[in-house]
Amino acid sequence: MFRILTIAAALLALSGPVLAQGTQVAFGGMTQDTSAPVEVSADQLQINQSDGTALYTGNVVIGQGEMRLAAPRVLVIYTEGQGRIDRMEASGGVTLVSGEEAAESDRADYSIDTGVIVMTGNVLLTQGANALTSERMVVNLEDGTAQMTGRVRTVIDQGSDAPQQ
Template identity: 30%
Template sequence: MYPQRLTKFFSIQSFHLLTLPALLISSLFASQVSALPTDREEPIYVEADAASIDDAKGITVYTGSVKITQGSMILKGDRVELYRDDAGDINQIISLGKPAHFQQQPQLDQKVTYATGNKLDYTVSSQFLVISDNAKVTQGADSFTGAKINYDMANAKVKAFSDSGSNKRVQMVLQPRSDKKK
């Protein structure tokens, strides 16, 4: 279904060029230990209006209502940039949108984590997501809102920052834990 949709936008030759980014994306999501164990075994679907690959610089750019899906992970943005290191592995993903959107279920027994902001900057090796410009992270009824949020996925830590140039402050909603024994 998805390859047929992509071939409407790209010729067969350019579709062949899209397989490289798909392989690179698979190496990214396979390295995530905080994701559902089955996510890395799922196929990767990329939808976009256009794609541009610069092999020499190690940059792939998708534009136009970009949606990348693998298992429980969904990344959406108006523009998604993938950066590769010298070994060809993806080391950074930047998603831009109004807002850009990320979601993933960390574990089977946990609720889906959602992150939105006008810019999402993910460093693969450290599993560190920086959400900026109208940043918000939500899991269940808990949420963090601020000008910028650092989300350390590997260590399940969130740090929110206010905008020093405005009166907007960090806002948090934390629900009591019902799993504690009384």
């Protein structure tokens, strides 16, 4: 009985950080080279010269170094007069993969210059057998970290070596 109470007390103590309003996690296991070329493939492309945008639709896949982002729709906004990508806005269900980790959300906004991706709406981050959910995650590709906010929930897989009760 004492062992069960000890385990219950330990789980209760851990539930604060696990269900916290915000948490910082490692993302990608390595930093991303944000100066690497960006490759985009899609079923369709519409270019708007007047506002400096390109709209990719249908099976959009964006690659930069080891990172991959996939979504049904991505709007690419170019820096005025420079022909460089300023930012990308992905929507319709986004998947981001970097190293061993993957994240999903309703929407993602990627600022190329700052190396920051803001994922919003039903965010799910998987790191091996562990999973974290929240409403918003800000990924910093320069230092390989992510900040999750909005009712963060974590599921930690203790593996088959965990004691059975």
